[in-house]
Amino acid sequence: xxxxxxxxxxxxxxxxxxxxxxxxxxxxxxxxxxxxxxxxxxxxxxxxxxxxxxxxxxxxxxxxxxxxxxxxxxxxxxxxxxxxxxxxxxxxxxxxxxxxxxxxxxxxxxxxxxxxxx
Numbered sequence: 001x002x003x004x005x006x007x008x009x010x011x012x013x014x015x016x017x018x019x020x021x022x023x024x025x026x027x028x029x030x031x032x033x034x035x036x037x038x039x040x041x042x043x044x045x046x047x048x049x050x051x052x053x054x055x056x057x058x059x060x061x062x063x064x065x066x067x068x069x070x071x072x073x074x075x076x077x078x079x080x081x082x083x084x085x086x087x088x089x090x091x092x093x094x095x096x097x098x099x100x101x102x103x104x105x106x107x108x109x110x111x112x113x114x115x116x117x118x
Contacts, residue, residue, distance in 0.1 A: 008059060010043040011094050012086040013103065015079075020049030020056060024065045027058045035086045045086070046097070052076035055097075070098070078102030 005011075018030060031037055031045055039045075040060050048055040053076045057068035077100055080087070093103035 005044070005094055005098065006091050008042050008044040010041065011046070011089040011091075012037060012043060013046045013080070013089050013093075013097070014048075014086050015083045016081055017050055018047040018056075020047070020051075020054070022047075024058065024067050027056065027067075028065065031058070031086070034084070037086060046089075048077060048079040052079060055079070072100055075100050080104050 012031075012035075014030070014035070018027070022030065027045065027047060028039055030047070031039055037043065037045075039058075042060070045058045046055055047058070053073075054069065054071040055077060057066075057070070059066045059068065077097070080102065087104060089097070089103055097103040
């Protein structure tokens with residue numbers, strides 16, 4: 001069965017490093033214990049380990065879990081490593097990730113305060 005990446009109602013990127021030796025049960029426990037997110041509400045969870053050329057996905061299809069695995073042959077991912085949280089992605093951000101781009105903004109442009117130039 002093929003999974004359409006855009007079918008899930010929610011797409012969560014788990015920032016930081018995840019032990020990629022974990023299988024379905026281990027990854028489900030990471031979500032349940034660390035993030036308090038519902039595993040069975042049509043959500044796709046994405047995980048990356050220490051290597052930046054592959055990631056795993058975990059998806060409940062209503063009957064069981066599907067584990068997805070993507071490996072880039074040329075290049076590497078820009079996976080957010082600086083926090084231990086799960087961030088929800090939009091469909092566009094997921095497309096960027098599948099192209100190997102960082103789906104999250106690296107830094108936010110600061111608003112200009114009046115009078116700060118003088």
